Amino acid sequence: MAGWRGRTADVALVPAVGLVAVTGLVVQSRGIDTAAEWAALLTVLLSTGALYVRRRHPVPVGVVALVAIGAYGALLHRPGPIMLVFVVALYTVVDEGYLAVAIGLGLASVIAFAVADSYNRSPNTMNGATLLHAGWLVAVIVGVTRNRRAYLAEAQARAVVAEQRMEEEARRRATEERLRIARELHDVLGHHLSLINVQASAALHRPDPVRSEQALTAIKQTSKETLSELRATLGALRQAPTVVPAPGLNRLGDLIRTAAGPELKIRTELAxxxxxxxxxDLAVYRIVQEAxxxxxxxxxxxxAVVRVRPDHDDVLVEVEDDGTGQPDSPGSGILGMRERARALGxxxxxxxxxDGGFRVSARLPMRPDPAPVGEQM
Known part of the structure; x- marks a missing residue:
């Protein structure tokens, strides 16, 4: 929108300048009567029309305006309001960065102005109008140059800030991705290796052929699932597509069957x-898995009991057991579950x-509101 407003202002300025210049010519000449005055009027109109393309062709338009000044002075033998056209053209030349060209045009216009002003000057009068014109042009060039430098400095500062923000955003996203992958690896390896350890211990301490076969079968299935999920997680690190979908409620039954055993019965209450x-969906699965x-x-x-049920705009996840043991202090597993919940709001x-046992309870919004990285920790 700012670009359109700037373009509209540039276009609207042209007829305003033309109106002032033509009105000044009429007042100065007290009407348009002679051929020279009609030619001067045409010069004003043509040079004013050239201002429409001054942004695309600043230097040629500046030259046209300078030639128009000379032609105007030669026709009427005096300087006139056409100088306003030249000032606008000169302003554009400076604003577009052609400082050396602007200085050259300004010096040439002072000469043209002095020549035109000399026709009606007596030898004893000073050319004050020429000096005034020169001072005006110097003010235009210096003022616009200063503004342009300030604008460029501000634009450069904004570019630096934008680049810093992009770098910070990239670092933030990288940190989030590292945290996500770390949680995935911990949950996948921690859960499956713990189950393998439990099954192997059961087989070693109770050398029953039937139970040993069940334990080895469970270890085989668990290790297969471990490799499958590990490939999917590491595929994200390689930025390679994976054919293994992320687990969720649809795989909760398989998870519970794998975690259950002869010494641990798991009941589910899934609304x-x-x-x-x-x-x-993934957070629900991982929290149940870690619990x-x-x-x-x-x-x-x-x-143990696993409950998953909706509650208004949230989903509640609860895992309770009747055991007597519990972690002395929150380990990485509990911290990881808490981070997952907080990451979704x-x-x-x-x-x-x-009455004994341990309870894990999570409340997750069905429309997650991700928390900043700093709050996830």
Whole structure:
């Protein structure tokens, strides 16, 4: 819009200058009667019309205006209001950065002005009008040059600020991506390796062929899922497309079947939930995954309950167990779950239950409001 306003002002200035110049000519000549006066009028109109293209061709228009001054003075033997046309042309030449050309045009116009003014001057009078004209042109050139330098300095400062903001935005996005990939790697490796460890321990401590076969089968399936999710996560680092979709509610059943075992029964209470945005869907899966990892690693529980249900514009995720063990202090798993919730504008609470066991509860908005990187930590 600023460009259009500037262009409109440039165009509107031309008829205003032409009107002043023509009116000045009529007043100065007390009418248009002679052939010289008609020729001077044509000179004013032609030079004024050239101002329409002064932004695209500043130097040629400046030369045309200078020639018009000389022609006007030669025709009427005196300087006149056509000088206003030249001032506008000279202003444009300076504003477009042609300072040396502007100085040359200004000196030439002073000479033309002095020649035209000399026709009606007696030998004893000083050429004050010429000096006034010269001072006017110097003021125009100096003033416009100073303004142009200030404008260029401001534009350069804005460009530097814009570049800094782009760099900061790039660093912010890189930090967010590193945090996301770190969380993904922690959740994938932590969960699956914990399950593999639990199954392997069960097989070693209870050398029952049937249970050993079940444990080895579970280890095989878990390691397969680990490799699949690890490839998908590392594919993001290589910026390569992955054929493995991000997990969500649709894979919650597989997750629970993998986490459950002979010594841990997991019950699910899943209320019907409308389609979730991909980032919320993934967060629900990862929070349940990490909570079940902690159950297997710390809780020494026999049963666990996973609940997912909508609550107005939020989705609630709860994982409870009946175990007696719990982490002494929040580890990276709990911190990672909390970061996931906060990154979407949600919240997560954890703690022991009054009747025993441990509870993880997350509230995630179905329309996530991402938090700044600093708040995610």
């Amino acid at each position: 019907e939930t409308r389609s979730l945005p991909p980032e919320v 079940l990892t902690n159950v297997a690693r710390h809780a020494r529980a026999t049963t 949600g919240s997560l609470t954890t703690g022991a239950q009054p």
